[in-house]
Amino acid sequence: MAGTTDTTETPSTTAGVTGTASGEVLLRVRDLEVTFTTEQGPVVAARNVSFDVLAGQTVAIVGESGSGKTTVATAVLGLLPGNGRVTAGSVEISGRDVVGLSRAELQRMRGRVLGLVPQDPMTNLNPVATVGSQVVETLEGTGVARGRGAKERARDLLVEVGLSDAESRMGSYPHEFSGGMRQRALIAMGLAGSPALLVADEPTSALDVTVQRVILDKLADLTTSRGTSVLLITHDLGLAAERASHLLVMYRGELVEHGSAREILRDPQHEYTKRLLAAAPSLASRRIQIARSTGQLDAVADDLLAPTEVTEVGEVGEAVGTEAAPVIRASHLRKVFPGARRGLRRRPDVVAVDDVSFDLPRGQTLGIVGESGSGKSTVARMVLDLLPPTSGSVELDGLTVGARSQAEEVAFRRRVQPIFQDPYSSLDPLFTIARTIEEPLRAHGVGSVTQRRARVRELLEQVALPEDVLRRYPSELSGGQRQRVAIARALALNPDVVVCDEAVSALDVVVQAQILHLLAELQSQLDLSYLFISHDLAVVRQIADQVVVMEKGAVVEQGRTDDVFDAPQQPYTQALLAAIPGANLDLAIS
Structure with missing residues (x-):
């Protein structure tokens, strides 16, 4: 049973x-x-x-x-x-x-x-050996083939796992592969001996x-x-x-x-x-879909859906928002990276973002979704003023980002804060948690030592962490605890906008759900506006009021989250939604 x-x-x-x-x-x-x-x-x-x-x-x-x-x-x-x-x-x-x-x-x-396909392809492939040589080494190590036979078998394996142009890819290094290509190489190695x-x-x-x-x-x-x-x-x-x-x-x-x-x-x-x-998240998204199709949305709304304001759906490339002036407005953003040089040759320029426009209403969450390489993180960095746009502009309450005096730059940093993907690498391993959360206050000269300590304890309470973590270091915390510390640090200066760049993708689903719930509570309490960058559409469905779908640097669809998820207009959006795990599972919604 x-x-x-x-x-x-x-x-x-x-x-x-x-x-x-x-x-x-x-x-x-x-x-x-x-x-x-x-x-x-x-x-x-x-x-x-x-x-x-x-x-x-x-x-x-x-x-x-x-x-x-x-x-x-x-x-x-x-x-x-x-x-x-x-x-x-x-x-x-x-x-x-x-x-x-x-x-x-x-x-x-x-x-x-016995065969193994490990989790992280970048740390499980030798960075100084070609992918082909590593597959060959696996074949020879397991006694499947040797010499020229191993090279031919390695090429065939790479073809089997779907790597295009496997012959030339044999001589490539792991850093020259995308994440998906590296994972295919690991599958080839795991199946090399037909375990x-x-x-x-x-x-x-x-x-x-x-x-x-x-x-x-x-x-x-x-x-x-x-x-x-x-x-x-x-x-x-x-x-x-x-x-x-x-x-x-x-x-x-x-x-x-x-x-x-x-x-x-x-x-x-x-x-x-x-x-x-x-x-x-994937099952929550599926239950929402079933609930809408059966008219039982109220049965799951309290658990799965946050209230959203009704907004007007715009055409692709046009900003979408409420009648109130948005806190962030991106207009026709474009970012071009110069092509790398190899000897006397220069590769073509890379257009990472091409004519992207959107509005982020005050107190709401705008999700930007797309595959890896779609340009969504580049947009986030331009909004944070960590990367200048090639053309176009970002405005914060009507003032152009990047065209400011030093005093205005400092004021901008206080109002717009990031939460990055990996809570371990984004925290200084040599700082205690108390010092980590206090650092923005020290950098901006906010309050006395006593006032800053009181603010740190207040922030710790807001993100539901016990006071005893203040004396600990990031390495002594779990992933979920580290991300809560990152959130506390981002909130230290009372920002208006928080840019969450894959802020929950490194966490397991239980911790992920806790962090999403925390973000929703903080938004309600502090009237925060979130720009939520993610490749996980199931997560975005739960947290975002509006969504922008990006493909190859351009916006292909945008509007209210419910509208985009319930009736996607573009084949790319439809393919993204169909790829959510469990999209076709028969689930109970009660």
């Missing part, structure tokens, strides 16, 4: 199996316990975990950061770090217990029996929705054709349910629910699973 919390039974026996699973158990995990040795003593990261994966089956492990899902995956692969070990239970692959095998024995299994089991650890979390769908479709095609089983690790329930026949829900190191993916979505039993379902 779906939704069982009895981990002594396996998912394959508690619910029907869909897909191409053959019924033969490939991976059998029983009573797995993983313990890490730390300075504070032993920490049990996973306990009493039991499940099966059938041959040809895709099973997803879901849960927020720290739930233990990656720990289980690395235990299966025999890749636990030096301070981690399996302290109880067994991991059998094709009937062989791999716990306790020597490094040499595990190495012989990797590639041919029986492929572990895909958050394989598309850093990609926008359209590239994500292409990559996952290609991965599904390749694994199906090879009969490969997949253990998919993700925090996105919508993605998991769309791609896997079975779900394993982990919470604080334990398997709290498992069963058929569709049944768990329809009738979750554990409170944590219900929390994950409520937090997943």
Whole structure:
């Protein structure tokens, strides 16, 4: 039965199996316990975990950061770090217990029996080696092919994963590939030895929705054709349910629910699973869509929708707003980057933003969405006056940004503040949290030392962080806590406008939902205006009053968020919406 919390039974026996699973158990995990040795003593990261994966089956492990899902995956692969070990239970692959095998024995299994597609393609590819040579190295390391045969097989693999012009791409370095291309290369390496089991650890979390769908479709095609089983690790329930026949829900190191993916979505039993379902942006977007089509919007409005003002929908390229003067007005923005030189040759100029116009009404949220490379972050940097436009203008309450005296520049910085994507790299690792939040006040000479300390404590309370974090450093906080600190710092000077550039994309869905709720509360309390940049349309649907859709530097569609999502006019917008994970899932909305 779906939704069982009895981990002594396996998912394959508690619910029907869909897909191409053959019924033969490939991976059998029983009573797995993983313990890490730390300075504070032993920490049990996973306990009493039991499940099966059938041959040809895709099973997803879901849960927020720290739930233990990656720990289980690395235990299966025999890749636990030096301070981690399996302290109880067994991991059998094709009937062989791999716990306790020597490094040499595990190495012989990797590639041919066990494959891995890791999360971050940039940190998992060697930056000083060509992509082709890394695929060749994988083939030779697993004994699949050698010499010229390995090079030919590497080229064929890159063709199989959908890399155009694979012959010339063999000699390219990772930094010359886009994120999607790098992920394809990792898939080629993971499947190089045609493994029986492929572990895909958050394989598309850093990609926008359209590239994500292409990559996952290609991965599904390749694994199906090879009969490969997949253990998919993700925090996105919508993605998991769309791609896997079975779900394993982990919470604080334990398997709290498992069963058929569709049944768990329809009738979750554990409170944590219900929390994950409520937090997943893709599923929230789907429930809004169902509610509108069935006339049951009131049933989900309180949970999923913020009130929006009725505004007039303009034509593409025209600013959209209310009758009141906007706090930010962008007019015909254009940004051209000069082409790079290679020897005596100069590459063509790159038009990153081309004739972009929009209004940001006071107290509202304007979302700018699009694929990676669409120009949305370049627009954000121009609004922040971190990048001068080639032509066009940005106005703050009618005053042109960038054409100001030093005093006006300082005043602008106080009124417009950013929240960036990665809360770790945007915080100084050598500053305590108290110093981090206080820094804008010090830089602008606001208040006395006593007044600034009081303001820091007030800000900490606004973002719902305990006072004891003030003495800590960013490395000692979770991702969600760091992003709350970044929000507190952005609010220190009482800005009118906050530019959120992918401000929640690095967070798991539960923390993401908390931060979105916090942003909505702060907007209501402080009358803030948000420019919300994101590639995640499901998130934008929940938070934005209006939306601008960008493609290749240009605006292709804009208007009220409900209008654009319910009746998209442009094929590009339609493709973006169709790519949201779980867009076709049958969900309950109550």
